[in-house]
Amino acid sequence: KAGVTQTPRYLIKTRGQQVTLSCSPISGHRSVSWYQQTPGQGLQFLFEYFSETQRNKGNFPGRFSGRQFSNSRSEMNVSTLELGDSALYLCASSLGDTGTDTQYFGPGTRLTVL
């Protein structure tokens, strides 16, 4: 089975721009979660989508948004980029039935904001 894939792997943007990241989960998985990883804050939960609905949300500003499609693929959008948004963005997929089952992570998208 193919693992979780994320595109693009690297992005360089300037302040004020917006960006869209994509995540394709493992086949059969219906839950996709997004995390931000920075050296200072570690791994922080952004949001989770299950069957096209946002099921959980972390403490991030409204500039961070996401969506999930009927094939379970998910996108994350960040508008009005700030320097502090530079991070590794990771998505994780799971079966999603219980909300607490094994999470499988993708390789991440490295976003640099200049």
Place this chain on the structure above:
Amino acid sequence: KQEVTQIPAALSVPEGENLVLNCSFTDSAIYNLQWFRQDPGKGLTSLLLIQSSQREQTSGRLNASLDKSSGRSTLYIAASQPGDSATYLCAVFDSWGKLQFGAGTQVVVTP
């Protein structure tokens, strides 16, 4: 608010020694706990998931224990190898299904 702590932050052992990695959490009302490894600049690789009703879980050279009452989990890696060098992260599921991560323990296994 759940806080997850991993001590030590870094660890260096000679090849062949057993590794013992600690994880503590403040709220014992967790659901499941998952251990990951992360290689530099890469994503997370799932190692083990321990359900809240379990006391331990084993996979090959890896063994993880869970003591909810004391708020602790321990990951044991037997007979360490240089390929085990990585950062090891533990994460607990809260009641909302969110993973709360520790800061990780960076492990170096020297040949």
